Amino acid sequence: MPPPGGAPAPLGAQYPAEPPPPGEAPPGVDADEAPPGTMLPPPSRPPAAAGALPPSEPGKPDLPPALRARLIARGVLPADSQQQQAGAGAVSATRSAPATHYSSAPQPPAPSLQDEPLLPGWYEAIDPRHGRPYYYNPTTGERIWLKPIKSVPRGWGFARDPATGVTYYYNPVTGERTWTRPVYHDYIHAPAFQGARQGYVFKMGPQGLGYYLDDPARALAEFAAARATALSGVNSSGVIGPALRGAPGAARETEEERKSKLEAIREQQRLRNEARGKATKASKEDEELDPMDPAAYSDAPRGGWSVGLEGAQPTAADTTAGGPLFQSRPYPAPGSVLRANKKALAGAN
Amino acid sequence: MSYLLPHLHSGYAVDQSILSEEDRVVIIRFGHDWEPNCMQMDEVLASVSDQIKNFAVVYLVDITEVPDFNTMYELYDPCTIMFFFRNKHIMIDLGTGNNNKINWAMTDKQEFIDIVEVVYRGARKGRGLVVSPKDYSTKYRY
Numbered sequence: 001m002p003p004p005g006g007a008p009a010p011l012g013a014q015y016p017a018e019p020p021p022p023g024e025a026p027p028g029v030d031a032d033e034a035p036p037g038t039m040l041p042p043p044s045r046p047p048a049a050a051g052a053l054p055p056s057e058p059g060k061p062d063l064p065p066a067l068r069a070r071l072i073a074r075g076v077l078p079a080d081s082q083q084q085q086a087g088a089g090a091v092s093a094t095r096s097a098p099a100t101h102y103s104s105a106p107q108p109p110a111p112s113l114q115d116e117p118l119l120p121g122w123y124e125a126i127d128p129r130h131g132r133p134y135y136y137n138p139t140t141g142e143r144i145w146l147k148p149i150k151s152v153p154r155g156w157g158f159a160r161d162p163a164t165g166v167t168y169y170y171n172p173v174t175g176e177r178t179w180t181r182p183v184y185h186d187y188i189h190a191p192a193f194q195g196a197r198q199g200y201v202f203k204m205g206p207q208g209l210g211y212y213l214d215d216p217a218r219a220l221a222e223f224a225a226a227r228a229t230a231l232s233g234v235n236s237s238g239v240i241g242p243a244l245r246g247a248p249g250a251a252r253e254t255e256e257e258r259k260s261k262l263e264a265i266r267e268q269q270r271l272r273n274e275a276r277g278k279a280t281k282a283s284k285e286d287e288e289l290d291p292m293d294p295a296a297y298s299d300a301p302r303g304g305w306s307v308g309l310e311g312a313q314p315t316a317a318d319t320t321a322g323g324p325l326f327q328s329r330p331y332p333a334p335g336s337v338l339r340a341n342k343k344a345l346a347g348a349n
Numbered sequence: 350m351s352y353l354l355p356h357l358h359s360g361y362a363v364d365q366s367i368l369s370e371e372d373r374v375v376i377i378r379f380g381h382d383w384e385p386n387c388m389q390m391d392e393v394l395a396s397v398s399d400q401i402k403n404f405a406v407v408y409l410v411d412i413t414e415v416p417d418f419n420t421m422y423e424l425y426d427p428c429t430i431m432f433f434f435r436n437k438h439i440m441i442d443l444g445t446g447n448n449n450k451i452n453w454a455m456t457d458k459q460e461f462i463d464i465v466e467v468v469y470r471g472a473r474k475g476r477g478l479v480v481s482p483k484d485y486s487t488k489y490r491y
Binding site (some may be wrong): 138330331333334335337338340341 | 360361367368407417418421422429431433436437438440444449476478
């Protein structure tokens, strides 16, 4: 189904204008929630604006104007009910200039944030089910609700607080909501993998192990450069992971190089374990000696749980039992018994 | 009674009786004819020997007359019954702990027939150990 209006779809776009999976709620729901109070004192709304309005329709409960605006924006209330609102406190659902401003709130960003062009490769379409615009990338096949623009990092959405008109930024994955614009970090140092970050890829890169901003073009360029160096025979330093294949001309790594790689890997693993908080072997030895441990009050050597069992451990079965355990051996046949008897008699004689 | 059943009077006879049977289980009762337990067991054996004659045969052995097997087969009980098939001793899991023999006097004929049938079926399949249909763990007599 071609996207109505909006940007035209590119020629040969493979992906139909399907909305994102139904499991995700459109972020418009989040935008309609109360604005974050973490960075701002709770706004004190002028009570007169809410109470002074008479009910728009007979029989309908008196709705606060903010709630009414939200419902209209969601399509729950018909849009014409807004026009029945009287008074200056009515807030329109469209992104118009706010009626009230709080002096303590930061200056809203330039209104061009909404009009900012999409990142290259992204296109907009309207989801027929929810009626909201969504953004898709035919190259990668991603379909997201949050508008991919350059100013706001990937994974962050922005919306206007309908009550104040101030733009706030929210991250639906982590649930954070801030007034200030989140900053792109090109590289976040992390010795161990600490979870998925949208827009970041955890890898070993030029600045070390950590989260790097996901840039497919740059990654391709880096890979090509690394491949070129591998082909030329120079060992790429500090590359942990599967070796670059397709380099038939590369010199065979010598034994020393392989050993140093193992050392590097071991060192990396140790760092990762420490970052994770895993108890290493050295730290176990440093643990305090229990005062009840015989080693604490006598000459007994300090040991662990399995000390002393090492000799008997491999054979846990009861060795004193005769024959195979829980199994009697059958008697020999009478003929064999007679032969054995005869042999015994002959042997005795 | 014991006069209805064939006796074996030497170790050679025991050996030959077992070797001669290709398709039947050989049941041998080790004991004495005058022993009360053996008399009871012989009564049962005699009455069932006709019914099981197609797949089993019964012999009686006096352990005083034939002492060759007393140590090897540990014949310490007044009455001992052992099963052989194709020159191989068949073990039965009776629940008593001793899988090699029945060393008490069974009184129920049908029980005994069931045991012999199970022995025959298992031995024909090549099993060395068969499981008795009835558990005699509480009836252990030593």
